[in-house]
Amino acid sequence: MNIKSSWDTTPDMFKESQKHKCSSEGTSIDASEQIIEALEDKTAPLFNNNLLHGAMVNMMGGCPPEIRRSVIDNATQHGEADDNALYGLAVFDLYSENLCPIGAVFTNPIVNGFKDIVFGQGGLYFNRSKLEQLPLLVTDDIHLAFKTAYPIYAPYSDSKINVYTLKALMKAHPDLCVIAPLHQQDDIQRRYTDLDVKMAFIPEPPNLAMPQDELDNMIQVEISKANVAEWGKIIPLENTTTSKATLYPIQALPPLLQDAAQAIAEYVQAPIAMTAQCVIGAISHIAQSHVNAPHQFNTLGEPCSLFLLTEGQSGSRKSTSKGLADKAIMEHEREAYEQYKGAMQQWKAQQAGLPKADREAFLAENLPPTDPSTMFSDGTLEAIAGLLIDGTLRNASISSDEAGQFFGGHTMKGDTRTQALGSYTKLFDDGSIQRTRSKSNLNGSGRAYDVRLTFNLQGQHEVLSDALKDDVLREQGFLPRFILTVPENLAGTRLQCAEFEQKNANLDYRLIAYWERCRMLLDPCPMVLVDGQKVDQRRVIHLSDEACKINLAFYNDCEIEQAKGGKYEHIQPFASRASQLARRLATVFAFFQGESEISAQTMQGACDIIRHSLGEWLRYAEIESKKESDAQRLLNWLVKKCIDQCTDKIQYSTMQTSCPRPMSKNKQLLEATAQQLEDTNHIRIDALIKKRLVELNPILLGKVSKRLNDT
Incomplete structure (x- = not known):
């Protein structure tokens, strides 16, 4: 100084x-x-x-x-x-x-x-020689002005810095920050409410015992926070070469399901892809109890149960969409559970007061009622497997709008994951499950055949992203069995008016018809039995001749695209199951519509939806395998350069001559790439006199570089 x-x-x-x-x-x-x-x-x-x-x-x-x-x-x-x-x-x-x-x-x-x-x-103005290194602080607190090593402007008398003075100071020095103790925050913000000025509030006022370094470090932390807030939220760099999401083929659904999905989307203001997946999950839960999908080598067919996965951000209306789609099922479950509670109370009452010998005889002849619940939001494999093996449960669904509970739960972690994945895929393939316990716990061992499980999971990108790229989940065949959709985010477009608020989903004829059809199919025997069919035996819905041709063409198309250079080269496990998933989905559609065989239209619609799912899986594969973009390469170079030089800004000319190729050799490409980084709040480019400086967003450095001069 x-x-x-x-x-x-x-x-x-x-x-x-x-x-x-x-x-x-x-x-x-x-x-x-x-x-x-x-x-x-x-x-x-x-x-x-x-x-x-x-x-x-x-x-x-x-x-x-x-x-x-x-x-x-x-x-x-x-x-x-x-x-x-x-x-x-x-x-x-x-x-x-x-x-x-x-x-x-x-x-x-x-x-x-x-x-x-x-x-x-005028006011006091201290430590002017550091103004080139540090921001100018403006404060009303004369104690702070005398104590800090920052360049600072403060009023001489007891008066406060007024708006006019602050405006002039902002013009005199562009890097300026109002500083005050935290207890004055409300007053300061009200006073300068119309000014676009950085503000930092230290936790406590300076006192006699506080060392200068402690105060300056406190100020540095709060200014760093103010700088980060001023930059705005970093927008992730988009992969511009990755294929964009395709529109969900809503017309592929049967008319009644199509109307229901569209009605739910209108009332809930959710993406149509999300509501379509919800209604498909609901009817898969119902259909798996009554019908099987056709299988080339098994006359009894295979399960028609579906695994569904939908990505949606928080607030995308996942819960409400699923609630309307599952309404008939939940009402049916509630009625059955009330009957179960009544039966359980009666069973307990009948044995109450009986002598021990009579009670044992009663229990031997009268088994306790079983819980009729079939839809679980957080059921673990251990719990569901026990119910299936005990015979308490034959058809179940894991249906949740919090997929993180499933993928992040105990079952899907550590040593239990491999065993769980094997059990889930076995349930999907042939409807069987096996559990082997130690000799000390033989009651937990056993097998179950002809049981069914549907998955209908919804979750946020942050939760699903790692799971969907997990090699074990992919290669072991668990994820390839899922029908995936990643709908567009409608946030910011879901405006409402007084007329919208008057609408009532419960009175919409499209939903009433859908719910009534679901209630009808929830009957223990919703279909006329064919020759030799038992009440609890599932019927195979076969493909019509035209549907067979469509299925064959779809299979061959998916197979050809798995070859080297083909569209599905990098998602072969998914494409190889496409035909199977299409037949299962077509079976569910045919059951819902009451078809005696799968029609050509139903089969084509199922193929269209599975083709959409492959496109969504392909997008994840592209994101995973894509080379680093020019913007990301430039950003990585800037971060390393700033860290090496202990700064948060470098000259534009330095970036122009030293950044990675091809940007260093292509002025137009560099300008466009730098503009992309600036538009997404990663950097900003300031012109000072004849020079341009590239300043890096402080949050990208992990922590803001210490800018105080220690000497």
């Missing part, structure tokens, strides 16, 4: 300061060009109960004796009869909003009750 000594003749005030009068006594200043700076650099030890006077004590008087005597003719008028009091006078400058000196204050730190003599007007 540059400190002017008492013999330094460089003027630190305006040349005509003698024109300014004392605010109380009318005394004029003489020989103003010799007034020295009175307060610089030694801010740490200058803190006492009388801040201004205490500061002057350490400045050895402030200015030469001849200046003092020429300024004040008689010190008695300021509370002291001794003329020697003049020799204790000290002086410091007052600055305008443009950071130019326009006045001075004379004080005597030795004399108690000495009334400061003020010439001109």
Whole structure:
């Protein structure tokens, strides 16, 4: 810090300061060009109960004796009869909003009750030599002004920095921040509510015991937060070469399901892909109890159960969509559960009061009622497997709008994951499950055949992303059995009006018809039995001749595209199951419509939906395997450069000559790439005089570089 000594003749005030009068006594200043700076650099030890006077004590008087005597003719008028009091006078400058000196204050730190003599007007301005390294702080707190090593502007008197002054200061210095103790935050924000100014609020006001380094570190942390907030939220760099999401083929659903999905989308304001998956999940749950899909080598067919997965951000209306789609099922489950509770109470009452021998005979002849619940939101494999093996359950669904509970649960972690995946895929393929326990727990062992499980999972991208790219989940065949959709995000477009609020989904004929059809199919025997078919036996719905041709063409198309260079080369496990999933989906559609065989239209619709699912899986594969984009390469280079140079900004010319190819050799490409990074709040480019600086968003550095000069 540059400190002017008492013999330094460089003027630190305006040349005509003698024109300014004392605010109380009318005394004029003489020989103003010799007034020295009175307060610089030694801010740490200058803190006492009388801040201004205490500061002057350490400045050895402030200015030469001849200046003092020429300024004040008689010190008695300021509370002291001794003329020697003049020799204790000290002086410091007052600055305008443009950071130019326009006045001075004379004080005597030795004399108690000495009334400061003020010439001109303005505020205090300290540590100016650090202004090129650090932001200018503006504060009302005079304690803070004396204590910190930051360049700082504060009012001399008890008044506050007004809006006009702050506007002028913002023009004088672009890197400016208002600083204040946290308890003043509301007042400061209200005062400057119309100004686009950075604000930082330290947790506590500075005090006598607080070291300067502690205060400066506190200020640094809060300024860093203000800088990050000022930048705005970082927008992830998009993969512009990855294929865009295709529209969900809603027309592929049977008419009644199509109407229901569209009605739910209208009332809930959710993506049509999400509501379509919800209704498919509902009818898969119902259909798996009654029908099987056709199988080329098994006359009894295979399960028609479906595994469905939908990605949706928080607030995308997943829960509400699923609730409307599952309404008939949930009402049916609720009625069955009420009957179960009544039966259980009756069963307990019948054995109450019986002697031990009679109770044992009663229990042997009268098994307890079983819980009829079939739809679970957080059921573990262990629990569901036990119900299936015990015979309590034959058809179940794991249906949840919190897929994170499933993928992040105990079953899907650690040593249990491999076994669980094997059990789930076995349930999907042939409807069987096996569990082997130790000899000490043989009651838990057993097998179950001809049982069914549907998955209908919905979750956020942050939860699903890692799971959908998990090699084990992919290669072991678990994920390839899922029908996936990743709908568009409608947030920001779901506006409502008074007319919309008057609509009632429960009165919509499309949903009423859908729910009534679901209730009909929930009957224990919703279909006419064919020759030899038992009530609890599933019927195979076969393909019509035309449907067979469509299925064969779809199979061959998916197979060809798995070859090297084909569309599905990198998602072979998914494409190889496409035909199987299409037949299962077509079976569910045919059951819902009451078809005796799968029609060509039904089969084609199922193929269209599975083709959409393959496109969604393909997008994930592309994101995973795509080479680093130019924007990401440039950003990585900038981050490394800034870290190596311990800074958060570099010259644009340096980036232009040293950044990775091909951008360093292509001016237009570099401009476009830099613009992409600026538009997504990763960097900003500021023009200073004739130079351009590229500044990196502080959050990208992990933590903001320490900018205070430690020397």
